[in-house]
Amino acid sequence: MGGTATMGNRRPSNAIEAIDRQEESANDYVEDGVTPPRTAAYAADRNPNKGIDRAGVISHALKWTASWSLRFIVVVAATWLVLQVLGMFWSALLPVAIALLVTTVLWPPVRWLRAHKVPPALAALGGLLLAVVVVGGIVAATAPTVSSQWGDLVNQSVAGVNQLRDELQNGPLHIQPDQIDQATASITDRLKSSGDQIATQVLNGITLAGQVLIDGVVALILTFFFLKDGPRFLPWVRVSVGRGAGAHLTEALTRVWNTLSGFIRTQAIVSAVDSICIGIGLVVLQIPLTVPLIVLTFFGGFIPIVGAFAAGTVAVLVALVAGGVSKALIVLIIIVAVQQIEGHVLQPLLQSRSMSLHPAIVLLSVAFGGSEFGIPGAFFAVPVAASVAVLWRYLSEQIDLRTGDARAGDLSPATAEGEYAAQAGERHGRLLAQLRHRD
Structure with missing residues (x-):
């Protein structure tokens, strides 16, 4: 019991x-x-x-x-730190960036030479000589025109200023000559008082010119080595980081390279069409400095939106000084029409969807790059944004493979290593699905 x-x-x-x-x-x-x-x-x-x-x-x-906020803060802090480091070493990284872009342009002829049994060093040297000949030809064609027409343009500028003064005196404003003289004297005194600052700016300009020359020489040397030894880079990466990470880096960097090459070729074609069409209009209107304006329009096209606007503004101002208001308006109409044809016809036809960026992203990237790194930053802003977009798309593909929203056979890898990475991602996705089902 x-x-x-x-x-x-x-x-x-x-x-x-x-x-x-x-x-x-x-x-x-x-x-x-x-x-x-x-x-x-x-x-x-x-x-x-x-x-x-x-x-x-x-x-x-x-x-x-809280978890995602912390992740966002960490990403923002890491991005800010990267930008600070880039700013610290910008003077050293600028020649590297220039050399990479020049290499994307010169690689097709160099690759053709290497394919025809030309030694890598000689092929790279031949590509550089080709670039020097093209750039030298542009300078040789531009310099005589500038020197011969610059004096006439200055005289027309002075005549335009005098005409503007006469219109201010005799026009509806009836500004008195003594008021104009007082304003001129005030500007002259201001310039005299700022002599030291102007001298400092001149010295800074001379220093900048020297820095540009040094960067150009360094970029030229780096371009030679990139053209000569570039194909060894990706195999070295795969050996250094291993098969898995090496496959991802090989595929992602190859896509970035293809995107940059396509971007440069597309912008070159678009800029050439713009400069030729605008140049024809300037020749018909007999605007001076036509050749320099064509060259400026061509290189300005490599800075989308902002570069075209700046080059067009210079052309309109030259037309205003040389031909008056009527010719300036005609030049403005021509530039606007060409830009519209470029934006609605050329860009959609020449750029594939994998390379295209929204105009808002282009404008914001150019504005940010220009404010942080000046004119070089504005020039490299769009290539950097396009490269980031390519990396983002590749990351999205890898996520889709692991979530089961994509299959390796649905993708179009650029390399054999990319195909291996896609198959590995699909296997990883199936394994995750099995673990979730088992739980």
Whole structure:
């Protein structure tokens, strides 16, 4: 009997302990916002909310928000740190960036030479000589025109200023000559008082010219080595980081390279069409400095939106000084028409969807690059934005492979290593799906 009584006393105690443990387990799940199936009815009876506890839902939402907020802060801080490092070493990185872009332009003829059994060093040297001949030809064709027409343009500028002064005196404003003289004297005194600052700016300009010359020489040397030894880079990366990471880097960097090459070729074609069409209009209107304006329009096309606007503004001002308001308006109409044809016809036809960027992204990247790194930053802003877009698309593909939204056969990798990475990503996705199903 005593044993029976003892057993009878233990059973309720054990039952109570089991219920307490079940309640604690249910409360733990409820705090995390999930009710386990075995205790759902019990938790619903004991929970005043008749379901999942509101505090658990709110706690889960706050945890999710705090977690992603922390990730966002870390990404922003890392981006700011990278930009600071780039700013510190910008003078050293600028020749590298220039050399990379020049290499994308010169690589097709160099690759053709290498394919025809020309040694790598000689092929790279031949590509550089080709670039020097082209640039030298442009300078040789531009310099005589500038020197011969510059004097006439200055004289026309002075005549335009005098005409403007006469219109201010005799026009509806009736500005008196002494007021004009006072304004001129004020400007002259201001310039005299700022002589030291002007001298400093001149010295800074001379220093900048020297820095540009040094950067150009360094970029030329780097371009030679990139053309000569560039094909060895990706194999070295694969050996250094391993097969898995090397496959991803090989595919991603190859896509970036192809995008940059396509971007440069496309912009060169678009800029050439713009400069030729605008140049024809300038020749018909007999605007001076036509050849320099054509060259300026061509190179300005490599800075989308901003470069075309700046080159067009210079052309309109030259037309205003040389031919008056009527010719300036005609030049403005020609430039606007050519820009519209470029934006709505040439760009959609020549640029594939994988390379295209939204105009807002282009404008913001050019504005940011120009404000942070000056004219070189504005020039490299769009290539950098296009490269970031390519990397983002590649990351999105890898995520789709792991979520099951894409298959390796649906993709078009640029390299054999990219095909290997896609297949590995698909296998990883199937493994994750199996683990989720097993849970």
